[in-house]
Amino acid sequence: MSPLHGLRVLELAAIGPVPYAAMLLADLGAEVVRIDRADGEQPFAAWHRGIDRGRRRVALDLKQPDALARLLSLVEDSDVLLEGFRPGVAERLGFGPRACHERNPGLVYGRMTGWGQDGPLAHAPGHDINFLALSGALDAIGPEGGDPVVPLNLVGDFAGGALPLAVGVLAAVLEQRTTGIGRVIDAAIVDGTASLLTMLAAMEGAGLWSRGRGRNLLDGGAPFYTVYTCADGRHVAVGALEERFYRQFVRGLGLDPEQLPDRDDPAQWPALRRQFALRFATADRDSWAGRFDGTEACVTPVLSLAEAAEHPHHRARGTYRDEAGLRLPAAAPRFLDDPSRAAAAAQHVP
Known part of the structure; x- marks a missing residue:
């Protein structure tokens, strides 16, 4: 039996983090009912072909009284509701937390927004890239001397949005099982993305992280934790952080570690990177992957999907x-x- 067998979830149709959070719950065995628009319009249907799995679907025009009544009747028999409207929209349509809890006090009501339910930007539009920018995450991602690099929508929508929403839902369901009382979860992408930066913020506060992109241990600045281009234009990823992994990495390149610049001195990193880059440029990606296969050098090919x-x-x-x-x-x-x-x-x- 799946871990969430018997958990009943209502998902109000949305994009990005809400359907992904619902997919996670469905994958774990929850019964998810998706409330779609009655006009059948699904502008992001092609994007969601994968993450829309595991649902039953009901089409409702929630601006109509009979459809609202149907939704609230579904609320009575559900454990969780997920919605991704801007703050106040669900209340205006008649299915905000208060209306739902009048029908079902134990309902866990999960709210997913970009900026949160309150604050100066609560009602402003935005997308993943905007939430990354304001959280501080986007500024930290990219090469030295280059522009910030957009990390797909993985960091904001899914890691900073959907995952905290799903964790919050599961925590509230655990409490609900004891108290019989539901919670309202304010999951904001900008908050979740900021949470992902906790370790980096601590490193910066301790003087262990530079404010410039591409100059640090984990942002591609270190020549032993970065990506290199091979002779065929494809790439390998190197993660030889620890000394014993680094020695195997250098050995696999056919270099003498005693003849290389000091890896513990960031001032020497550009010179060290040049030597590594020249070596990787002498063979294609799969040749290097084969050479490092079975070692502890932490070198892997960069693969397409x-x-x-x-x-x-x-x-x-x-x-x-x-x-x-x-x-x-x-x-x-x-x-x-x-x-x-x-x-x-x-x-x-x-």
Whole structure:
């Protein structure tokens, strides 16, 4: 039986973090009912073909009294509601937290916004890139001397938005099981993204992080924790942070560590990077991947999405699966006593 078997979730149609959070709950066994627009318009349907899995769907025009009554009747039999409207919209439509809790005091009401339910920007529009920019995350990502680099919408929408929403829902459900009382969760992408920066903020406060991009241990500034271009124009990722991994990395490059600039001196990093870059430029990506395979040098090829799905490690674990004509990532995390997951992984072994 799945961990969330019996948990009933209502998902009000939205984009990005709300459907992804609902997918996570559905993957863990929750019964998710998606409330779609009655006009059938789904402007982001192609984007959501993967993350919309695991739902039953009901179309309602929530501006109509009979549709609102139907929604509130569904609330009575649900444990969780997820919505991603701007602050105040759900209240104006008649299904805000107060109206829902009058029907079901134990309902966990999850609210997902970019800026939060209050504050000067609460009602302002925005997207992932804007929330990253104002949280401080975007300024820290990118090469030295270059512009900030947009990390897809992984950091904001999904890591900073959907994951805190899902964790908040699960925490509130645990409390609900004891008290019978629900909670209202204010999940904001800008808050969650700021939370992701906790370690970096502490490092900066301790003088261990430069304010410039691409100059630090974990932002690509260190020549032993970065990406290199190979002879075929493809790339390898190097994560040789620890000394013993670094020595294997240098050995795999065919270099003598005693003849190299001091890796512990950031002033020497540009010179060290140049030597590594010259070596990687002498062979193609897969040659380097083969050379480092089986070592502890922490060197891996940078794979495309299509390549990643076919990698032997992912095939052995069933990390990707075929669904509705798409190759999609499977549910995560996994539970080691789940026989269905073990069977799925076995089907992908070459």
